[in-house]
Amino acid sequence: MNRSLKQIAGIAAGIACLTATACTQLRVKDGGNLSPVSADTVAVVQDVQRYEPPVVPVMIRTKEERQCFLALHYWNDFDFADTTHFSKPEATEQALADYLYLLGEVSTDISRQGISLLLDKALTADSTMFAHFTGLLEHYLYEPNSPYRNDVAYIAVLEYITASLQISKTDKLRPAYQLKMIRKNRIGERTADFTYTLKDGSQRTLHGIRSEYTVLFFNNPDCEECRRIKAVLTELDVFVRNPAVTILSLYPDEDVELWRRTPYPDSWINGYGNADIDKLYDLRAIPSLYLLDKEKRVVLKNAPIEAIIDYLNQY
Known part of the structure; x- marks a missing residue:
């Protein structure tokens, strides 16, 4: 009964949003040449066994406090060292999509902390798992056709990668370029003239x-x-x-x-x-x-x- 926040406001419906066919023309600009590429339809995640995040302690009663608790403890029971996750990617993607929906309900500060905790766990456990999760985060938070697109959240991902001492300079080149571009013309700022x-x-x-x-x-x-x-x-x-x-x-x-x-x-x-x-x-x-x-x-x-x-x- 304390797992209700895991299903916040119809999280499953959030995954269904990903059936939306990409109808924009993508432009690849990751520090190289600019060229249009075709966009793929994002697959629907159906009939997968959900990851069960920790139970919210009963003494945490308000909706806001319960959301914050889950945002910071959501991945406590996820085994990042378990490589069998790669054989059932739908389940991992479902868990991440649920989590990103949850982060949309908490403050920017809590969201940034949650993303850092997730990436800490993935990087500490396995470099391949870290690459898997950062790829999914890019897909959900950065790609133009994602209903979860969120520049503020993805900036937190990019800042983590570019600041990490465990990631090589070569592996930081693309995230550094993305960070430079995504910081341009942010909401509330005066836009660049041209x-x-x-x-x-x-x-x-x-x-x-x-x-x-x-x-x-x-x-x-x-x-x-x-x-x-x-x-x-x-x-x-x-x-x-x-x-x-x-x-x-x-x-x-x-x-x-x-x-x-x-x-x-x-x-x-x-x-x-x-x-x-x-x-x-x-x-x-x-x-x-x-x-x-x-x-x-x-x-x-x-x-x-x-x-x-x-x-x-x-x-």
Whole structure:
């Protein structure tokens, strides 16, 4: 009866979210060349025996305290040295997905502590197990199409890896690059300025836009999901009939002629970016949406269009 928090708010439903087919175009930028790759559908975890985390002591009564206890003690009974876990990866993935859902219910500080404790246990037990868990954490927290995507939590993972004395410099190169990029344009910060070019050849800057809110829409004409979002942005009153909102559509790739041939609404600012865009913004996938306030501070980063609609409807 004290295991109820393990099943917080329908954790199993969280795994079901991973059936969502990746419909964005992924862009590989891990310190090497930028190139589009196809996205795989994330497998559903079904009918697996769940890992049983520790029982919450009966004297811990409030929901918040019980969540914190589990966040910090969740992996106490998991045998990280048991290599048979690799023969049943669904069970391990289920346990981690449940845990990440739990971390979403606690404070950032507790979440960071929990992630450090998890990685300590995995690294101490077995380097292969550590690689397995860090791979899963990247998959869930960093990949653009994951419903568990969480930059703050993944920063904790990357900071752990790059600070560890037990991990080689070579193995830190990719995490260090990811950390550098993920720290750019964080929520609440003023976003990086850049110059973009319009179809008439004139150039302007992001920070030069005077608007209460700016929707920054990185997109590619060949991207199906970009076309869906483009349709939403041209149909809903919260965008079309809202004088407080300006849409900057930006093409960040190399086929400028394709961009020139593609029609965009006259009410939008439609431009293409220069090579600096990929140095200034962590564009893991296309499309990518930012909502900026009047001072060009980031309100929402890499957000689903639905989140931007909800925010603006409250404005």
